[in-house]
Amino acid sequence: MTTLRISSRFNGPPDSGNGGYVAGLLAERSDHDVVTVVLRNPAPLEVPLLVRDGGLFHDETLIAQSSAGEFEYEVPPPVSHAVAAAARSGYQSSELFGRCFGCGILREDGLRIQPGVVGEGVVAAAWTPDGTVPVGAPLLWAAMDCPGGWSVPEMFERPAVLGSMTAAVHDLPAPGEDCVVVGVFHTQNGRKARTSTALYGADERLLGRAEQIWIRIAS
Structure with a gap:
């Protein structure tokens, strides 16, 4: 188990974590090359969060859950x-x-x-x-x-x-x-x-x- 703390710098909505940043924190602890993260609840800022069994928890509240992922669409082409x-x-x-x-x-x-x-x-x-x-x-x-x-x-x-x-x-x-x-x-x-x-x-x-x-x- 790992304990994380999301700095207030990394907010999305004013009082919770940026969804992509929170998902990326969880994804980098996965062994999968492609990772899906489902966001269940807003991630509180500046409090201890526990990573357990692929999930991110605040006390007993599930914030996000990661799993192996796969893509459905083609990669968007580059723009100059x-x-x-x-x-x-x-x-x-x-x-x-x-x-x-x-x-x-x-x-x-x-x-x-x-x-x-x-x-x-x-x-x-x-x-x-x-x-x-x-x-x-x-x-x-x-x-x-x-x-x-x-x-x-x-x-x-x-x-x-x-x-x-x-x-x-x-x-x-x-x-x-x-x-x-x-x-x-x-x-x-x-x-x-x-x-x-x-x-x-x-x-x-x-x-x-x-x-x-x-x-x-x-x-």
Whole structure:
């Protein structure tokens, strides 16, 4: 058993952990190459969390559960860094996500990944890891999280939170390397939407890929 503590820096919604980062923390403790993490409850910040039998617990409350995963969709193709950087001008955020570690525009110490539309159902964002957070699975899972969400139609008007994420990390970027994250919307059924993301390095090598299920927040 392992005890973790999620720093308040790594929030998604204001009082809980960023879904991708939390999932990545759990996934890096798995022996599987492709890992699915289902998020059951918001991850509290700055408290001890226990990893047990592939699950992340706060006391007896199950926060997330990991298992072997598999992909359903093709890897989103790369987008040039210039196109991804220009797309940022079309990014919209919201009060709910303005301070998100992944995509919040009100954060100076976040990833500031701000995806903009580059095609039908496709968004992209430029991202450069600054070296203030160790470059490993949790950081890459966090980077691949939000772009999937922002590919979902009407995400600004009808926000959704991450329900589950399946991902694999193939390589790590160097601090200061110009990267691109691509997000693709696939389907929506009721409150559930399915997306995929891919993270590319400066030479367009595939650093990681992911698929997500998003759950619309009930109005």
